[in-house]
Amino acid sequence: MDSSAAQIRRAVAYYGHTEARFLHTSAAHHLHHAAEALDAIVSVFGAIGTTEPSQLLTACSRRLAHQGILAFCVPHPQRTGTIPHHPYTCIPVALPDGASHTVERWDMEPTAWVLALNRAGLTVTSVHHLHASADTRLPTTLLITARKP
Template sequence: MTPIFWDAHATHRLANEPPGPRQPPQRMEWTQRPGIGPGAEILGGDLTGRRIVELGCGAGHTTAHLAAAGATVEGVDSCAGQMRRAVAHYQYTGARFLNTDALTYLGSGSASLDAIVSVFGAIGMTEPTRLLAACSRRLTGRGVLAFSVPHPQRTGTIPLTPPTRTTAMLPDGTTQLLEQWDIEPGAWTRAVNRAGLVVTAMLHIRAPADTRWPTTLLITAHQPD
């Protein structure tokens, strides 16, 4: 059901967005609330010339920001509607957008990547074992994996059996079930380690500041030294 939901969502947004190119966002966001948490600096220093891929890029906001910062960026998404949004607004930035799923993309190339990012994207929307292993195979020795997912404790309790099914509303008022992999932080660490990577940071981000429970889990990892 997930691709159908996002295609319907993208069609509605395209019909209501001003046509033509947009300026890339000034800041990279890892959460659903602008200005909360870190930005692109967690990818490490100057991004000029670095090869980066965003898995599940959606409308392309993050991909466009990274391209504007000088990186060579590909945004990957399995939703054709989201790709139409990304190309309509951000193709001029130099970013490249590909309509394919994350595993197919990672498995079809051999060139090393300097960073792989996922912002509420492909990582977290499927069982992570194969996807994290594919990320590990494509990262350079100093490459960074950074991904944010809805915090598994955002409602106060962590689901015992992933995936979690949540109800999302389409623009016409109808609803569909979306699946996401809500697993506790220790399980994410073990999954990253099994993929051959080492977790370097795990941020429990709250938004807004008075929220009782964290809303976003942001994880960074790299190849072992």
């Protein structure tokens, strides 16, 4: 699932043979309007981190089945050496088709993610500070898992 048509085309080109279903929609819209309970929700540098957290995390919590798992990774807020003063930023990016687009990003400290997840009704089970390589001094990725009680 992705709100970018170019990303969907790329996914179909790479993984179309798997019989997976690819949805061109926003995660928030899909989570708010679909009915089935989900055992797991995974976001890899995706909607979580680029969508206002309280709305999306609450939608995830509503859709997860009892004991369902949410796992996501976002760029680590300390990847540049300092935590941003404001968690919300807009970043211009070039899309694969050459067009430019502004991406909203929430760079939140790990404790802020834990609080947001708890407010959404989820229990955090792990927080990992990942490094791109062994010689990288600063963490580059934040990986968080949570469970619906």
